[in-house]
Amino acid sequence: FSPRAIIPVALACVTGAAGHHFLFDAAPVFAIRSFIDVPSNTALFMYSCMGLIVGIVSVGVTRIVYIVEDLFDKLPIHWMWWPAIGGLFVGLIGFFAPRTLGVGYNNITDVLNGDITLKFIAILCILKFCSWAVALGSGTSGGTLAPLLTIGSAAGALLGFVVMHFFPNAGVTITLSALVGMATMFTGASRAFLTSIAFALETTGQFNGLVPLLAACTGAYFVSYLLMENTIMTEKISRRGVQTPVAYGPDILGSYTARQVMTNDAVIVKMDMTIQSLQSQYQNARENLFHYFIIVDADNQFHGSIKVSDVLQADDPNKISMPVKKVVGVNRQFLDVNDTVRFAMERMIAGKLESLPVLWPDKTFAGMFSQEAVFNAHKLQMQMEKND
Numbered sequence: 001f002s003p004r005a006i007i008p009v010a011l012a013c014v015t016g017a018a019g020h021h022f023l024f025d026a027a028p029v030f031a032i033r034s035f036i037d038v039p040s041n042t043a044l045f046m047y048s049c050m051g052l053i054v055g056i057v058s059v060g061v062t063r064i065v066y067i068v069e070d071l072f073d074k075l076p077i078h079w080m081w082w083p084a085i086g087g088l089f090v091g092l093i094g095f096f097a098p099r100t101l102g103v104g105y106n107n108i109t110d111v112l113n114g115d116i117t118l119k120f121i122a123i124l125c126i127l128k129f130c131s132w133a134v135a136l137g138s139g140t141s142g143g144t145l146a147p148l149l150t151i152g153s154a155a156g157a158l159l160g161f162v163v164m165h166f167f168p169n170a171g172v173t174i175t176l177s178a179l180v181g182m183a184t185m186f187t188g189a190s191r192a193f194l195t196s197i198a199f200a201l202e203t204t205g206q207f208n209g210l211v212p213l214l215a216a217c218t219g220a221y222f223v224s225y226l227l228m229e230n231t232i233m234t235e236k237i238s239r240r241g242v243q244t245p246v247a248y249g250p251d252i253l254g255s256y257t258a259r260q261v262m263t264n265d266a267v268i269v270k271m272d273m274t275i276q277s278l279q280s281q282y283q284n285a286r287e288n289l290f291h292y293f294i295i296v297d298a299d300n301q302f303h304g305s306i307k308v309s310d311v312l313q314a315d316d317p318n319k320i321s322m323p324v325k326k327v328v329g330v331n332r333q334f335l336d337v338n339d340t341v342r343f344a345m346e347r348m349i350a351g352k353l354e355s356l357p358v359l360w361p362d363k364t365f366a367g368m369f370s371q372e373a374v375f376n377a378h379k380l381q382m383q384m385e386k387n388d
Contacts, residue, residue, distance in 0.1 A: 017202075028205040030109045036176050036206040043171035044212055050159045050177060051184045051216025055223030057155055058188025061129065061148075062232040068137030079139065086138025093131040100128045104150045108182065111153045112204065114174045118161050125154035144232055148189055149182045156181015176209055183213050184220035189232040193221050252381045253342035253374075258335050258358045261376035262367030266292040266357070271303050275320040278311050294357060294365045295324065302365055304332045305357050334359050337366050341377045344369045 039047065072082045094101040099120075107124060110116050116124070132147040160177025163170060183200040187193055197213045224231070225246070234244040269278060278293065293311060295303045306324065314320055334357045335344050348356060348369075355370035 029105065029203040030112055032109075032112050032175055032204050032206055034113075034175065036173070036179075036208045038208050039176065039212050040171040042167075042169075043173075043176075044215060046163050046167070046170050046172050047176065047180050047212040048215040048219055050156060050163075050180050051219035052223055053159060054152060054155055054181050054184040054216070055188040055220030056227070058148075058152075058185050058220060059224055059227045061133075061151065061185070062189050062228060062235070065133045065136055065232065066235055068133050069139075072138050082138040083140040086135045086140045089134045089138075090131045090140075093127050097123060097127045099124060100131050103146045104128065105146065107150050108146075108153050111150075111157050112175055112178045112182075114157075114178075118158070121154045121157050125151055125158065128154070144189070145186070148186045148232075152185025153178040153182040155185065176206075176212060179204060179206065179209050180212055180216045184216045187217040188220040188224040191221060191224055191231050193217055250381075251342070252377055253345065254340050256341050256377045256380060257337065258339050258341065258344050258369050258373070259337035259366070260380065261341060261373040262337075262358045262369050263372055263376075264367050265370075265372075266294045266305070266365070266368050267308075268294045268296055268300075268365055269324065271295045271297050272323050274322060275311060275314050275324055278324060279314070279320065282308070282312065291370075292355065292357070292368060293324070296365065300364050302334060302357065302359050302363050305334075333357075335369055336361070341374060345374065 072079075072085075075082065075085075090101070099107055107128075111121060111124075128147060129151050132142070132151075136142055136144070157174050157178040159181065160172055160174045163172045163177070164174070179200055183196045186199070187196040190196070196217055197210070200213055201207055201210060229246075230238045230244070238244060267282070291308055293306045293308060295306065297303055311324065333347070333351060333353070335347065337358055337360055339358075344356060347353070355368050358366045358369050360366045
């Protein structure tokens, strides 16, 4: 994480927690009456398997939401009626299952505490998903966090019942199964891996669940990465042509220096040489072999750079006999060999330059930095990744 990204987020989290304690109380949002014990190795394996299963379910949930959205696009009515249809569907489900209405934090707390029956958990899981998918697909303004947590906790509790039925001595509990399901559903759908774990621990205060959450969320993340190109958060903007990165890699432009990527497409000339002597010496030179003359003094100290084309095209009789540095505009900007590629690009863009000389610490010429150098940086990174 970069400091400018992680520090504001961390401070915001601390401020939010402090505000919650000040305005309400210090109790967890999803208060669990019994304290979760450290799970056995067998139980940890079962929770890991649950993570894989819920991860597959999360992929299906995400795809169905956008399938519903596509179906609304095909309706032969104006889009302004879509939210009304979605709201009607949600209302019909809520009439028969009132617990599917609203945010549903009380449902999550009851599932985590095992206060509702297996039959009702199954009904809640299915009907909540149906009402939420149709509402979201219809374009109704709504969130994804609470519904995913509700569906995930219910799915986890159902899997916990199954494991406890067939493997009663595995040490699996409904509470931790629901907690695992809640976190892995959000992990698989959003790929917010660390967020899902931290959220589950913070909202319940059950820190013995850390290891099973790590194992299960890893499985869900892996399944989601393999089976789904975009997440529930990025699919919509991806359809609009905005590409989101699947993963963040190293900053290539900040990882390499000018020394590593510079080229040698320049010729060193003494500062007292005349234009005429340069023209006669390099009149047959092709510009694609080198593009710049680097001007140095008697001690080889850098004094500037000049385009080859500017020198060869000079034709004023009064000027071609003068020293090259006095006749043609000299660019005195340069880079140090240890400057990063990012810094070099920023200098070139700010100065509207095609390239910049690169100097050793003693101010002697080392090479040229141009667009080709940026390509070289990417080539080095690609080669390193290939070797790894």
